[in-house]
Amino acid sequence: MHALSKQVLEKEPRAVARVLRLIDDRTPPFSDILRDLFPHTGKAYVVGVTGNPGAGKSTLSDRLIEVYRKQGKTVGVIAVDPTSPFSGGAILGDRIRMQRHAEDPGVFIRSVATRGHLGGLSRSARDMVRVLDAYGADVVLVETVGVGQDELEITRTAHSTLVVVAPGMGDEVQAIKAGILECADVFAVNKADREGVDGTVRDLELMIALGSEAMVAAGKRRGHVVHGGASAGASAGAGAGAGASAGWTPPILRCVSTRGEGIAAIVEGLERHKAWLEGSEAGRARRRARLAEEVRDGLREALVEAAVHELGPRIEEAVRKVDAREVDPYTATEELVAAFRAGQVKPS
Amino acid sequence: MHALSKQVLEKEPRAVARVLRLIDDRTPPFSDILRDLFPHTGKAYVVGVTGNPGAGKSTLSDRLIEVYRKQGKTVGVIAVDPTSPFSGGAILGDRIRMQRHAEDPGVFIRSVATRGHLGGLSRSARDMVRVLDAYGADVVLVETVGVGQDELEITRTAHSTLVVVAPGMGDEVQAIKAGILECADVFAVNKADREGVDGTVRDLELMIALGSEAMVAAGKRRGHVVHGGASAGASAGAGAGAGASAGWTPPILRCVSTRGEGIAAIVEGLERHKAWLEGSEAGRARRRARLAEEVRDGLREALVEAAVHELGPRIEEAVRKVDAREVDPYTATEELVAAFRAGQVKPS
Numbered sequence: 001m002h003a004l005s006k007q008v009l010e011k012e013p014r015a016v017a018r019v020l021r022l023i024d025d026r027t028p029p030f031s032d033i034l035r036d037l038f039p040h041t042g043k044a045y046v047v048g049v050t051g052n053p054g055a056g057k058s059t060l061s062d063r064l065i066e067v068y069r070k071q072g073k074t075v076g077v078i079a080v081d082p083t084s085p086f087s088g089g090a091i092l093g094d095r096i097r098m099q100r101h102a103e104d105p106g107v108f109i110r111s112v113a114t115r116g117h118l119g120g121l122s123r124s125a126r127d128m129v130r131v132l133d134a135y136g137a138d139v140v141l142v143e144t145v146g147v148g149q150d151e152l153e154i155t156r157t158a159h160s161t162l163v164v165v166a167p168g169m170g171d172e173v174q175a176i177k178a179g180i181l182e183c184a185d186v187f188a189v190n191k192a193d194r195e196g197v198d199g200t201v202r203d204l205e206l207m208i209a210l211g212s213e214a215m216v217a218a219g220k221r222r223g224h225v226v227h228g229g230a231s232a233g234a235s236a237g238a239g240a241g242a243g244a245s246a247g248w249t250p251p252i253l254r255c256v257s258t259r260g261e262g263i264a265a266i267v268e269g270l271e272r273h274k275a276w277l278e279g280s281e282a283g284r285a286r287r288r289a290r291l292a293e294e295v296r297d298g299l300r301e302a303l304v305e306a307a308v309h310e311l312g313p314r315i316e317e318a319v320r321k322v323d324a325r326e327v328d329p330y331t332a333t334e335e336l337v338a339a340f341r342a343g344q345v346k347p348s
Numbered sequence: 349m350h351a352l353s354k355q356v357l358e359k360e361p362r363a364v365a366r367v368l369r370l371i372d373d374r375t376p377p378f379s380d381i382l383r384d385l386f387p388h389t390g391k392a393y394v395v396g397v398t399g400n401p402g403a404g405k406s407t408l409s410d411r412l413i414e415v416y417r418k419q420g421k422t423v424g425v426i427a428v429d430p431t432s433p434f435s436g437g438a439i440l441g442d443r444i445r446m447q448r449h450a451e452d453p454g455v456f457i458r459s460v461a462t463r464g465h466l467g468g469l470s471r472s473a474r475d476m477v478r479v480l481d482a483y484g485a486d487v488v489l490v491e492t493v494g495v496g497q498d499e500l501e502i503t504r505t506a507h508s509t510l511v512v513v514a515p516g517m518g519d520e521v522q523a524i525k526a527g528i529l530e531c532a533d534v535f536a537v538n539k540a541d542r543e544g545v546d547g548t549v550r551d552l553e554l555m556i557a558l559g560s561e562a563m564v565a566a567g568k569r570r571g572h573v574v575h576g577g578a579s580a581g582a583s584a585g586a587g588a589g590a591g592a593s594a595g596w597t598p599p600i601l602r603c604v605s606t607r608g609e610g611i612a613a614i615v616e617g618l619e620r621h622k623a624w625l626e627g628s629e630a631g632r633a634r635r636r637a638r639l640a641e642e643v644r645d646g647l648r649e650a651l652v653e654a655a656v657h658e659l660g661p662r663i664e665e666a667v668r669k670v671d672a673r674e675v676d677p678y679t680a681t682e683e684l685v686a687a688f689r690a691g692q693v694k695p696s
Contacts, residue, residue, distance in 0.1 A: 031678055038676035292667045296656070298681040299663070303651045306685060308644070315647070319640045328386035330379055333646040337654060341689055 002029055005036035008135050013108060016135050020110050023127045034127055037134035044076070044133035045274055048158030049143040050183070055166040056190040059257040061143050065101055066260070067267045068139050075101075076132030076140040077109040078125055080154055108132060123301060126157040126294060152183045156290060160185045160273045162266065163250075165204065167196035184250045186269045192254035192262065204252050247282040248273065307340045314339060350377055353384035356483050361456060364483050368458050371475045382475055385482035392424070392481035393622055396506030397491040398531070403512040404538040407605040409491050413449055414608070415615045416487050423449075424480030424488040425457040428473055428502055456480060471649060474505040474642060500531045504638060508533045508621045510614065511598075513552065515544035532598045534617045540602035540610065552600050595630040596621065655688045662687060 004022075007015030022030040047064075051057050058079075065075045101107040112124065125142055132140045144154050155161040163184040168191070187204055189197060251269045255262030277283035308315070318332040327335075352370075355363030370378040395412075399405050406427075413423045449455040460472065473490055480488045492502050503509040511532040516539070535552055537545060599617045603610030625631035656663070666680040675683075 035676050035678050038678070039673065042673065288667070288671060291671055292663075295663060295667050295670060295677055295680060295684075298677055299655060299659075299684050300648075300652045302681045302685045303655055303688070304648045306689075307647060307651055311647075315640075315643060319636070319643050322643060323636060323639055325387065325390065328383050329643055329646055330383050330386070332643060333650050336643075336647050337650045340651070341654075341691065343689060 001036045002033050004029075005033045008033075008037060008131060009040060011136055013105070016108060016131060017110070019131050020112075020128050023124055023131065024112055026124075030127075034130065037130060041130045041133040044129070044137050044140045045270075046129055046133075046140045046142060046158040046160075047270055048155030048161040048183075049141055049164065050152070050155050050161060051164030051188075052166075053145060055164040056257050057143055057164045060162075060164055060188060060190055060255065060263070060266075061141055062101070063255075063257050063260050063263040064141065064267065065107055067263050069101075069104065069106055073138035074106040074136060075108070076129075076135065076137035077107070077143065078128050078132070078140065079109070079111045079143045080125055080145070108135065108137065122154045122157055123297060125154050129157060155183050156293065159277055159287075160270050162186045162188055162270065164188045164190050165200060166191040167194050167200040185248065185273045186266065187250050187252045188262075188266050189252060189254045190257050193256050193259075197254065201252055201254070208250065247280060248276050307336070311336055311340055349384045350381050352377075353381045356381075356385060356479060357388060359484055361453070364456060364479060365458070367479050368460075368476050371472055371479065372460055374472075378475075382478065385478060389478045389481040392477070392485050392488045393618075394477055394481075394488045394490060394506045394508075395618060396503030396509040396531075397489055397512065398500070398503055398509065399512030399536075400514075401493060403514040404605050405491055405512045408510075408512055408536060408538055408603065408611070408614075409489055410449070411603075411605050411608050411611040412489065412615065413455055415611050417449075417452065417454055421486035422454040422484060423456070424477075424483070424485035425455070425491065426473055426476050426480070426488065427457070427459045427491045428493070456483065456485065470502045470505055471645060473502050477505060503531050504641065507625055507635075508618050510534045510536055510618065512536045512538050513548060514539040515542050515548040533596065533621045534614065535598055535600045536610075536614050537600060537602045538605050541604050541607075545602065549600055549602070556598065595628060596624050655684070659684055659688055 004015050004019055008019055019030070019033055022028075022033070049057050049061055049064075061077065065077070068075050101109065110128065112128065129140050129142060142154060142158050161183050163186070165187060167189070189200055189204070191197070251272075253262060253266050253269050255266060257263070277287060314336060318327070318336060321327045322329050322332050352363050352367055356367055367378070367381055370376075370381070397405050397409055397412075409425065413425070416423050449457065458476065460476065477488050477490060490502065490506050509531050511534070513535060515537070537548055537552070539545070599620075601610060601614050601617050603614060605611070625635060662684060666675070666684060669675045670677050670680050
């Protein structure tokens, strides 16, 4: 066992920080450490926290930490910032709100910036969650900045996803609704003392109702596509319904994070979702599906990494040939795959 | 050569429609046809059209078609709808605006819905562009619905990307700015007869100015990361600056698409960008970089497809073992990669 792995298991916070940095940079011996730690994982409850910027995710996370700490639970936080250089400042400001827990040894907070590609980010988040799990965190919060497709993917590393919405930000429910039903397990309507909160709650209720219908309709349309010949107009919609339509309807819970109101009910809503995941066939199926997804994602990334590493100069050569129209890109790709499989190339 | 390939080269529109459908569904013999057609491609000028919903992309595309047709050029349009089931209707409505060209044999319009994963969508878009190129389109417009990360990726299949913005939609420049500088080659400020247009233009100018500075700053921060130890707070920003900082500053051009005003200037702005791509070292480097990206993307997808196809039951077995904690996911993945490379598995 690697010395760092041992230190993580001995609850040495500086070792955790170092391991998370290694994972962020994909620097050896990060994978050896992950292997060491894996048998010690599986105990933490992982909550994804997502929602539009300005909805109050950080303040709510801060309050969640407070409630969990009062329950005697240790908490880890991974804050994922898929930022462009433009917005860096504002988001670092957000993070600071949670820093009052920085002195508490039962809380471990870590910010991670996006590095390169998306798949890499959700993989890193998943690995970092495992480290905090092995370190002994009872709860791990994975907080993302927005609710784009990218962030939705990161929340798939969580057991439960909390979507934070606030009234008075215009069309926020409209703006987030694409994909949200597949991802939300609990809705927190934050800033519930503001005007417009009833409208926001109604919008969410309507969205859940319409969403289920729309998904049924999409299913029918898909059916039509299969039997009646492909139609470019038909929407995919596959994979939808992890929430409402599969036996779990996301509760809509009001809170005022700045005053700490309604937070206990959110923790309770999450606990109910956790119980559903563990106790129902649908919940267990979802857990297995996510694990399968991880193995497939890992396979994809490992293959590509190995191929790019080993094929390096051959890829450049293929690009030159395609550019010169000596070969088409489809044939070029096939030849690269064949070379990789046949091991005609040596690691450089 | 496949019969359908021949028909496409003989400018048979029904054959084109059929081939595009095969590509959309990844159904054989789509790849044979792509191989047949590739030597006949490389002539079309490909323009990505993107921007927030409501900015008037379809109306502007319609006007662009008009200008190009008056120049005697043939035009192909691929409209990509990465829609959730919720918004399908509205977007199909949008498409109808371009249908007045449906009777013109010099115009070919095709809508494509998102199927499954994102990488697949930009690959499909790229392949469809090639078909329209081989069919003889002088200009191909690739129009996307929004400006999320997904859509940005699709615009990378284009030579030039036109970003459409309209005033009076609130924070639209704020909303789209993440990633936009890397992607925009020309800005069209549509609905320029509306109040607030000067503010929108100023916002864009400021964004371009700030963006260049922010990118320089990000570069410095990256430098710091390399020399002073990794810092999770630093933003990536890699790959930025395909626009402004690499010798091309995106022009900001006003138009009123509904009245056809300012469209000629946009076509001219695009022509200037095309000339820059062809005539400057930076432009040629960008073209080569995109081609390299395509070959790498293709390699990635081909590898994953082959592996998932051949490893099928072994993947399920690995998932079961990880679930039972008999093996960690990292070792499981490695074993799958090794099995794939060693050809220990037969195509099912």
